[in-house]
Amino acid sequence: MSGRPDTDVLTARPFAHRGLHGNGASENGMAAFRAAIAAGHGIECDVRISRDSVAFVFHDDDLGRMTGRAGPIADQDGAQLDGARLPDGGAVPRLSDLLALCDGMTPLLVEIKTNGWRVAKIAAAVAQDLDAWPNAPVAVMAFNPLVLRWFVLQRPRQLRGWVVSQQNKGLMRRWAERALALWLAKPDFLACDIRDLPSPFTARMRSRGVPVLSWTVRTPDDQARAARHADQIIHELGRG
Template sequence: MSGRLDTNFLTARPFAHRGWHGDGASENGMAAFRAAIAAGHGIECDVRMSRDGVAYVFHDSDLHRMAGRQGAIADQDAAQLDRARLPDGGAVPRLSDVLALCRGMTPLLVEIKTDGRPVAGVATAVARDLDAWPDAPVAIMAFNPLVLRWFAGHRPRQVRGLVVSQQNKGPMRGWVERTLALWLGRPDFLACDIRDLPSPFAERARRRGMPVLSWTVRSPADQARAARHADQIIHELGHG
């Protein structure tokens, strides 16, 4: 953990998970991101890399569910992905488009997806886009601590978060994984599965001054639990 970086933007307002989607606005689409901004919320989004090294905002590893096409994101070049359409008719956004929409004012969480692939390519693509907004309230986060480690070495002033979940893991496996991930990634904050709270792991982080965000908050009960055991939420409350 680095005590030098400003992490206040992480707890200032809730984050809309994949944007404020529903009611005709697709997850991780520009309409959902505009709706989140209009509601005064921060934005959480997912990022993957095209075959030719462009960072796109998309959760799944393949296009089938959200774009109605066959093929993995990693096998498409930018020209192909620019032609893909989400269910609401909008394009699959580039990360650069979302950063421009936020204009350095809306807090943004960028979850980097790697699926076990080498991290340098997608991390470099994300960092290249972030370099255009050096003072924006943006954090990267990932399940893979090697993503955080890359940013610690190549872009050390970037706020970094470790995404963690204990689901479908035994106590010992979870403890070993989290301990190793903390050492490798040196995160500035944690993003914890709401189902894991209350969590001694998260409580220790909070006692050390590390903010804890909780995902994905979908009900008043989840919200009440997060209010007791986390510092801010990544949510789908009120989504259509």
């Protein structure tokens, strides 16, 4: 990984999945992110893009589950989304607001969510926000290797990871996906489904010096498995 950022930031502390939510704090909301920072955890979040190319911290394609509004997030402008409210009463955060909260101190995993193969707009929007914090401990990651390919070509020094799950996939499909993703994305790390561990693939990558994070760790058994077969966890432990 010569010339790339140091990956030690990925293994130094656990990452709270969508923030330390529960106990009244909504997932991917500022209260959950503040709770994660207070607990000394890193933060994992999801990012989608508004119609006018603003990066918002939000998991679902549709607004309904978390805000009660109907329709895709991509169909609303940033100013409209600023008025949406999560179940805990907080706003849907902009990525720029979360970066300011982390203040270049708290490690942050930004999972970029896409539909289909057109990725340039959301990748560029995330990169623009990250450019304001050039020395912050931030990594981008995605299931879609084309997102990571954009960063390979446009922001090659950005720490990046491939999110992978082998669930409900045959051997040939798994092999083909891996080969293509590793060639396109050149990931600095993997974020692996806890259900897939142990895995010869992740063991091989770890032997090559590629850290493996495991998601989503929810139980003591998950935690013990990750301790044996991964380098750090993305978790919902202790959630209320």
